[in-house]
Amino acid sequence: MIFNSFDFFVFLPIVFCAYWFILKKHLKSQNVLLLIASYVFYGWWDWRFLSLIMLSTVVDYFVGLQIFKNEDAKIRKRWLRISVLFNLGLLGFFKYFNFFIDSWVDAFNSIGYQMDYYSLNIILPVGISFYTFQTMSYSLDISKRKLEPTKDFIAFATFVAFFPQLVAGPIERASNLLPQFFKKRKFDYNTAVDGARQMLWGLFKKIVIADNCAPYVNDIFQNYSDYSSGTLILGVVVFAFQIYADFSGYTDIAIGVAKLFGFNFKRNFNYPYFSTNISDFWKRWHISLSSWLNDYVFTPLAIEYRDYKKYGIFLALFLTFLISGLWHGAGWNYIVWGGLHGLFYIPVIFSKKRFSSISSNKINSKNKSTLRDFPKMVLTFAMVCFTYIFFRAINLTEAINLNKAIINGLITNNIFDIKIPDIRIVLFIPCLILIEWLQREKAYGLDLQKVNSTVLRWVIYFILISVIIIFGAKAQSFIYFQF
Structure with a gap:
């Protein structure tokens, strides 16, 4: 779903009305609604890639908790590596796998060594460069003791998948956006x-x-x-x-x-x-x-x-x-x-x-x-x-x-x-x-x-x-x- 589509102009008023008129007194329910709406928004393009954003959310949620509770710097670094390697690995496979293979083959071909190879027909998931950077920065900030992890999985998942900025940013830091999911929100006309x-x-x-x-x-x-x-x-x-x-x-x-x-x-x-x-x-x-x-x-x-x-x-x-x-x-x-x-x-x-x-x-x-x-x-x-x-x-x-x-x-x-x-x-x-x-x-x-x-x-x-x-x-x- 994209902002300049008819689908979005039907989707947005429905979510807006449910958010402010039905669930305005229930913060947790508002967050659940936003999470569901965000997954619908993203899945509208290709529902299969919802598994990637969900997996990225789960990994960084639990990694963040493990980093924070360990005082041993070496153990924190090990958990941080899991987050960094997972996110970069996810990004690397879907976005750069064929590029690196093609570059490797071209390098050998340039010196006269012919290589036979097969490239994979990999579809690039929309927004993967944005949400992987967003979740990775969460783990990095926790490791530097700049941020405390949240224990509210729904709030964290909504922070990762929040539909307005999910597919093309801005790349929001957890220090700015995540606390907003815990504050009671009142409708302000202006x-x-x-x-x-x-x-x-x-x-x-x-x-x-x-x-x-x-x-x-x-x-x-x-x-x-x-x-x-x-x-x-x-x-x-x-x-x-x-x-x-x-x-x-x-x-x-x-x-x-x-x-x-x-x-x-x-x-x-x-x-x-x-x-x-x-x-x-x-x-x-x-x-x-x-x-x-x-x-x-x-x-x-x-x-x-x-x-x-x-x-x-x-x-x-x-x-x-x-x-x-x-x-x-x-x-x-x-x-x-x-x-x-x-x-x-x-x-x-x-x-x-x-x-x-x-x-x-x-x-x-x-x-x-x-x-x-x-x-x-x-x-x-x-x-x-x-x-x-x-x-x-x-x-x-x-x-x-x-x-x-x-x-x-x-x-x-x-x-x-x-x-x-x-x-x-x-x-x-x-x-x-x-x-x-x-x-x-x-x-x-x-x-x-x-x-x-x-x-x-x-x-x-x-x-x-x-x-x-x-x-x-x-x-x-x-x-x-x-x-």
């Missing part, structure tokens, strides 16, 4: 309205912008040899807005749905295309993942390599981004994408006296981007777009060929021979940029809590809903479902 408003904004970004960009981007990347360098560059830029509108749109809907049920998720996007350098970008883009990698990968590596000073920091950061690339997809193009982001950090690391983290959840309005930062924003956006070529391409070979096509086109001076995209793209991407620029101090683009005019608010809602109905493209799955 919070619910704010949640519905954020859902509307997310749907606008997904249905009107991302889904309208998709056909143009797909055509450019599939037939890159037929187009000029100008068209290819424009195709990459349009993809940048497609993936942003798609992924941040999903996040807005997820956060909005959570608000309808009285839950608060951490912010996952903070207007990333207004970033002034690559470090700033990763403090604004997919914050839940970058902060997860910062805490559980970069920081331990930085401590390990601290004797090498800034070179050690760069090594730790570069390895972290390689892992980030691999997390996004089982392909060398994703690893190169991550490596490029790591390389782009070099000026940031060596130009600062102290570099301590990749990401931050803090929203610093004092350091908001201004028009004076426009050249830096353009340069950062261009760097990010260059990496998107590797991210969007089918494989590394296609990414290299597309880069060659752009360079050859620039040499032959065919940059101005451009295939113009659909008028909806031309109109709505600038509108998105303008709205988010004006709202860049707010939590999301349609945050109208300080707008006192009820009439004005409803006019804006009416316009957005009309635009979604009139200009909405054919519904497509969210891009990050494949990760």
